[in-house]
Amino acid sequence: MxxxxxxxxxxxxxxxxxxxxxxxxxxxxxxxxxxxxxxxxxRVWNRELPDGTVVSAGGTWLGKGQDRMFQLCRELGLEVYRQYEQGDHLLRLDGVNHRYHGALPATGPKTLFALGLALARLQLMTRRLPADAPWSARGARAWDARTLGQWLSDPRNVPSATARTLLGSTMNLLFCADPAEVSLLGALTLARGGGGFGYYTDTGKTESHLVDGGxxxxxxxxxxxxxxxxxxxxxxxxxxxxxxxxxxxxxxxxxxxxxxxxxxxxxxxxxxxxxxxxxxxxxxxxxxxVPGAIIRVHTVYPQPFWREQRLSGQTLAPGSPVPVTIDQTPRSGRPGVLSSYAFSTGALHLGRLDPARRREIWLDALTERFGPEARHPAQYLETDWSSQQWSLGGMIGHxxxxxxxxxxxxxxxxxxxxxxxxxxxxxxxxxxxxxxxxxxxxxxxxxxxxxxxxxxxxxxxxxxx
Amino acid sequence: MxxxxxxxxxxxxxxxxxxxxxxxxxxxxxxxxxxxxxxxxxRVWNRELPDGTVVSAGGTWLGKGQDRMFQLCRELGLEVYRQYEQGDHLLRLDGVNHRYHGALPATGPKTLFALGLALARLQLMTRRLPADAPWSARGARAWDARTLGQWLSDPRNVPSATARTLLGSTMNLLFCADPAEVSLLGALTLARGGGGFGYYTDTGKTESHLVDGGxxxxxxxxxxxxxxxxxxxxxxxxxxxxxxxxxxxxxxxxxxxxxxxxxxxxxxxxxxxxxxxxxxxxxxxxxxxVPGAIIRVHTVYPQPFWREQRLSGQTLAPGSPVPVTIDQTPRSGRPGVLSSYAFSTGALHLGRLDPARRREIWLDALTERFGPEARHPAQYLETDWSSQQWSLGGMIGHxxxxxxxxxxxxxxxxxxxxxxxxxxxxxxxxxxxxxxxxxxxxxxxxxxxxxxxxxxxxxxxxxxx
CATH class of the missing domain: 3.50.50.60 (FAD/NAD(P)-binding domain)
Incomplete structure (x- = not known):
């Protein structure tokens, strides 16, 4: 030795x-x-596809206020470029695709009001946490004896069923875990680090830039x-x-x-x-x-065909086995790369299926949102972080x-x-x-x-x- | 190899x-x-003291319905004998020792009523759990999104502050963990295995017998x-x-x-x-x-002097750093052995102190309940299960x-x-x-x-x- x-x-x-x-x-x-x-x-990893395309399969985006990362890129001679955000995002609810633009999903006024109310309530609690010792906040013990899941499912906190569905799905994404596993105080502690959940739930803020080369x-x-x-x-x-x-x-x-x-x-x-x-x-x-679970799939197409349909590639589909997608096409614009995700228990269930069946379900979910072109990618690459011996889950511990x-x-x-x-x-x-x-x-x-x-x-x- | x-x-x-x-x-x-x-x-372990006394420092007692253990003892030629239960138990609350006998603590009618109500409510939920698949019970998802700690601290569930203190202390003992860490469904699942919390909280049922030799x-x-x-x-x-x-x-x-x-x-x-x-x-x-934390101390005296004071040795003192004691004198009646415990965060705090200071606090706590004779044991042996590499905590995973x-x-x-x-x-x-x-x-x-x-x-x- x-x-x-x-x-x-x-x-x-x-x-x-x-x-x-x-x-x-x-x-x-x-x-x-x-x-x-x-x-x-x-947890940041470039993988190469058989055709030579390199995709970032872990931490990928930079965003507002992430000064040390932008500075590191400059020091290391790496360029950054903006995430593709033209066209509309999609929200798929109850089998229907809704186009929208910006940070607010395409839902009715009651849902938007409930979302605003819930985020404001969470923000009021978040602001009471000292950044370096959230456990010492007034009320910390009570918040730490509750789960985020219970808080979110209470109509007194989130007074709209659709808003509860949307927030639950978003928190599933953030923690890659069932919100029932996450302490309310623990969730607020994450939010505290970005100034509130509003930061973490707005991809326009957290995922605005990419590093050239990944x-x-x-x-x-x-x-x-x-x-x-x-x-x-x-x-x-x-x-x-x-x-x-x-x-x-x-x-x-x-x-x-x-x-x-x-x-x-x-x-x-x-x-x-x-x-x-x-x-x-x-x-x-x-x-x-402990970490949650995440399966990320990269599907590669000759070009980012969704852009022609005036879609950004960003979609949210609570209830779908693949609830989230985002455009991850390289800076050159070719080939078209779509990154899509399963989280938490959804990832667990998909992980138990045989690979052919999983791929079928996955491509069905993409096709529902992007049309038949999505069903036949030139490349299909799965990254299941739970099966990685030196991760044992993904993406963060809660x-x-x-x-x-x-x-x-x-x-x-x-x-x-x-x-x-x-x-x-x-x-x-x-x-x-x-x-x-x-x-x-x-x-x-x-x-x-x-x-x-x-x-x-x-x-x-x-x-x- | x-x-x-x-x-x-x-x-x-x-x-x-x-x-x-x-x-x-x-x-x-x-x-x-x-x-x-x-x-x-x-997690069942005999330790020998310098004077040759052997004490069981992990799982120790047998009780009602534990048929396989009693049968094993017979098959292996081991005798069992009854736990010493003569004299009074002590409940120490707000600095005062209260003597009592039987399973019900020495508290006022309001507290007893609240305790009965809370245990009945827990029992109603427990009975709905299929023993082999508690996660499939009606309501299981909601119970699993709550913590036992939150349930216990809600006055609507336990309508008396003293009852909340007593139940909290008992649950700390059962799980060796802060009830805020334990899922309500997880707690009910433990209870289900003994027919209800009434089984686990009644030492007359769970801890009625000892094995000769440990x-x-x-x-x-x-x-x-x-x-x-x-x-x-x-x-x-x-x-x-x-x-x-x-x-x-x-x-x-x-x-x-x-x-x-x-x-x-x-x-x-x-x-x-x-x-x-x-x-x-x-x-x-x-x-x-994951397991909780427990420090168990054996103090050895020439004889079980508390028996002369008509005390059983069994005490409960919520709020004390050493909330529980029990008589663990060998079958011969000599020497007198008292087993006492710190759990969960209490064990964590004591574990951080230097050994002399910890011993002082520990013996103070015993003296408050048993008088000055308790302060000068002939032997003092600590077992901290969290520091055991092949346990990493105690006594059970929750x-x-x-x-x-x-x-x-x-x-x-x-x-x-x-x-x-x-x-x-x-x-x-x-x-x-x-x-x-x-x-x-x-x-x-x-x-x-x-x-x-x-x-x-x-x-x-x-x-x-």
Whole structure:
């Protein structure tokens, strides 16, 4: 087994880990990054189709206020371009397609009023949360004892059946989980990071831009700068820690360092053996922040034929097995790429079918919205994040009831020499690539302060008796 | 690495795994049991104090209707004896100790009325659950979108503040978790297995008997019968499975078999790498059924001095850091052993303190209820189940909201050649040793049927064209 020494070991070469490592290297430290997969990027992943088309199958879009991501792209020489948003979006309800434009769906006034009312009510609660300690808000305990699903299904909160359907579908999309699994406080905590649910539910805000070459290119270039410091195919099994330092062990590599930044999704950090065991609030938090399920399909056509029908490619169809689609055609405009999604229990049910049957159902759903041309894609690529050993679900970990109020303090607080990064631990832009980068830089900053203190302490004469 | 072949491999030598293995061996099959710890018994564990006193630090009591456990004791030549229940129980509320006897606490009529009302309401819901598929009950989705904590804190359900405090404390004890973490449907599912919460909340029913030598002696004798089939200190890292069989791999041992019974708590089964990965509903279920936290302390005194004060040793003190105590004096009557507990977030907080401070708080709490003699035990032994690598919490896994309705079908349904046992998967006496044994025997039965079918299929002439 290869043995390496460094100042800091970073576990995970997703956006959080790479951003942390980059900052530490810039500050002059020896850093080793240990990654389980045979690639960098984590939940951001470029896949190549047989015809050579490259599609981003994980985190893909940038949006308003995601300053660190836009800045990273500039620093790494990557261009960004606007998401195709011409033409109409589609809302499919009760078997009928409704065209609309802008952020508000094509529904009657009663539904729109109820949606506005519900979002305003959620916003009132969201604003009461301190960004760095939502569990300390007035009312936090009661909100953490409720589920988002229960809140949404209460007509007193959302006084229209259609609005309840629409909001339920949107929350399914945001968390890739049944809202019944998500704590109301946990949901508000995500919303808090973008200034409210209004940010996360408006693709015009969150998904306005794409990276030329795909968002995974950002990770690839960060990793290229780190060079041989990044060790792939090295799943960390064990982290030993004591007062003198830490040791990070994978089957092929052992790293001794002063500090470690664990920059994996919580569910994977919870599978690492810590020696001695972590204090209970840490291990129980890592057990509880679990991901949902998502299957994403890319269908490729000679050209984006929906654009000729004056459709944007963006559709929402609550109740359909494939409730969401969006145009993901490359910048060149050819071939036409449609990205479509199944979430949560919908993804579970589809995942149980045999592949031919699943493909049939999937293409039926697209055909209902885009016409017969949608039924015969030149390429069809499925990405089921739950079957990925180093994800175990997608796209983000959510907070089940009772998690934040009982264990939330362990989300970012270092456990001795162990620091934490992940988009789940971000206070701003939680759940997005932007949150991951910010969490990595925050953890790097903690480590820089700790290393600098240790250096000063070593340089000072010992004043203890 | 040692390579072994068998008909069936059982992962985990707790009560579920041992009971399964025993049944399979009795039916004439080759069985190998692979256990991570250096002992059998799992969550049932005898610990020895420096003075030679042996105390049961996990599952300890037997009770009404636990027929398989009583029968096992007879078969293994183990005597059972009654729990000491003479004298009064104590209820400590608002700084005052109240003596009482029987199952009903010493509170005023309004509190008792509210308790009766709440338990009757829970019972009405419980009775609607099919034992083997609680997720299919009418109303199940709505109950699974609520938490037990929210239900209990609603004055419309429990119309007395003291009753809410008492019920909250009792549920904390039952799940070792904040009721805000537990799905209402999940809680009812546990209750269903004993005929209602009335069973689980009445220690006169659930904890009426002890095993001479301690409950762990049942596991030790089952393991002795299995002999060299049981391999200790062999944590399973990987289970490969295909149409021809399964392979179970630990660092020291590899077992090839026709079938595997995974008989660990769900949280540990979720840490095994399955190759190919399990279908999502299984992996997501295993991620979600997480344990709570419990610290149990045994304090040993020359004699059970509380008996002289006409106290049973059983106390309940909601709000105290040590809310529960019970007499655990051995059958001989000497020395006096008191077992006391901290649960859930209370255990988390105590766990963060330094050991001397924790001991001080703990003995203060006992002294308030038992007088100054309690402050100076001859022995003091802590068992923190969350710090046990092969438990990661205690005492049982609970169902968070949305788990049973979305993933419940994966609880007992075999995944190909992989079968499941654990007290969490029991339909009767869920969460108890009795449930573990029943779940193991149920899984063994499934395997017997599958092996017998395979044998018949092999013996028949091939009729396929």
């Amino acid at each position: 290869e043995q390496v020494r460094a100042d800091v070991c970073v576990v995970g070469a997703g956006f959080a880990g790479l951003a942390a490592a980059r900052r530490l290297v810039q500050a002059g430290h020896e850093v080793v990054v240990v990654e389980a997969r045979d690639r960098v990027g984590g 968002a995974p290119e950002v990770a690839r270039r960060m990793a290229a700068q780190l060079g041989p410091r990044v060790h792939l195919s090295s799943p960390v099994a064990r982290i030993a820690h004591d007062a003198t330092g830490i040791e990070v062990v994978s089957p092929s590599l052992s790293v001794r360092a002063q500090r470690v930044i664990v920059a994996t999704p919580p569910v994977l950090a919870g599978r690492i053996t810590f020696d001695p065991p972590l204090p209970t609030r840490y291990s129980h938090l890592l057990q509880r922040v 907070f089940p009831p009772g998690t934040l109020t009982n264990y939330g303090s362990a989300l970012r607080e270092p456990a001795g020499r162990i620091h934490w990064a992940s988009t789940e631990s971000a206070t701003l832009m939680h759940g997005l690539m932007e949150g991951a980068v910010r969490s990595g830089e925050r953890a790097a900053q903690e480590v820089l302060v700790a290393l600098s203190r240790a250096r000063h302490a070593a340089a000072l004469p010992d004043r203890s008796p | 040692e390579q072994v072949r068998a008909d069936v491999c059982v992962v985990g030598a707790g009560f579920a795994g041992l009971a399964a293995a025993r049944r399979l061996v009795q039916a004439g099959h080759e069985v190998v049991v692979v256990e991570a710890r250096d002992r059998v018994g799992g 409950a762990p002696e049942v596991a030790r004798r089952m393991a002795a019968q299995l002999g060299p089939r049981v391999h200790l200190s062999s944590p399973v890292a990987r289970i490969a499975h295909d149409a021809t069989g399964i392979e179970v791999v630990s660092p020291s041992l590899s077992v090839r078999a026709q079938r595997v019974i995974v008989a660990t708590p769900p949280v540990l089964a979720g840490r095994i790498t399955f190759d190919p990965p399990l279908p999502t509903r299984y992996s997501h279920l295993l991620q979600r059924v 169902f968070p909201p949305g788990t049973l309705t979305n993933y419940g079908s994966a609880l007992r349904e075999p995944a190909g050649r992989i079968h499941w046992a654990s007290t969490e998967s029991a339909t009767l006496m869920h969460g108890l040793m009795e449930g573990a044994v029943r779940s193991g025997e149920r899984a063994a039965q499934e395997v017997l049927v599958a092996l017998s079918r395979a044998r018949h299929a092999a013996a028949l002439p091939d009729r396929s064209p």
